[in-house]
Amino acid sequence: MNNLQVSMNHKKIAIDNIAIDFMEQFPNKLKDFFTFSGNSYVFDREITYLSEKANIIIVISHKIEIYIIFKDYVYLDNTILNSKIVRRFLKKYPILASSYELINPMKLEFKNSNIVWDYLSFTYDAKQAAIILLITT
Numbered sequence: 001m002n003n004l005q006v007s008m009n010h011k012k013i014a015i016d017n018i019a020i021d022f023m024e025q026f027p028n029k030l031k032d033f034f035t036f037s038g039n040s041y042v043f044d045r046e047i048t049y050l051s052e053k054a055n056i057i058i059v060i061s062h063k064i065e066i067y068i069i070f071k072d073y074v075y076l077d078n079t080i081l082n083s084k085i086v087r088r089f090l091k092k093y094p095i096l097a098s099s100y101e102l103i104n105p106m107k108l109e110f111k112n113s114n115i116v117w118d119y120l121s122f123t124y125d126a127k128q129a130a131i132i133l134l135i136t137t
Contacts, residue, residue: 004049004056004068008093008115011137013066015047015056022064022137030058046071049133050088063118068133079105080124085131089122096120 005014011022018033034041041058048054052070059065070085079102080086086108090097099112106124119136 002043002045002047004047004054006049006135008095008117011116015043034058050085050092052085052088064137066135066137068135069128070131070133073129074124074131075129076105076124080108080122080131083122083124083131085133086122089133 002015007013013020013022015033018029020029030036030041034043039060041060043056046053047056047068049068049070052072054068054070057067057069059067072085074083074085076083081102090100095114096110096112099114100108100110102108106126108122110120117135117137119134121134123132123134124130125132
């Protein structure tokens with residue numbers, strides 16, 4: 001339940017049967033399923049993405065930022081590339097396996113003209129011991 005799917009071919013995410021297309025008039029759909037707080041939409045229930053529990057927050061300002069915050073506490077041994085979450089992501093989206101750049105041991109950015117999202121990155125937040133996937137459009 002509450003399984004998240006992220007498309008790399010369209011600016012679209014889906015939670016179970018709720019699809020949100022960021023190329024369309026999506027704010028109305030967000031209001032139906034997300035709680036609005038400040039400039040953020042928060043999905044009130046836990047989601048599952050890459051077989052991990054997570055929370056999803058969508059921030060709307062001059063761009064749209066989708067934060068997927070994984071709930072499993074992670075302690076990095078070496079780099080974020082070694083985390084099971086990033087390994088699962090690369091396996092799920094093989095087109096991205098050759099287009100990342102390790103900015104530092106805690107940050108991984110994807111640079112690929114074959115995807116529609118403006119920006120994709122994984123960051124390790126040491127304070128929360130959590131991995132965060134940021135997708136922008």
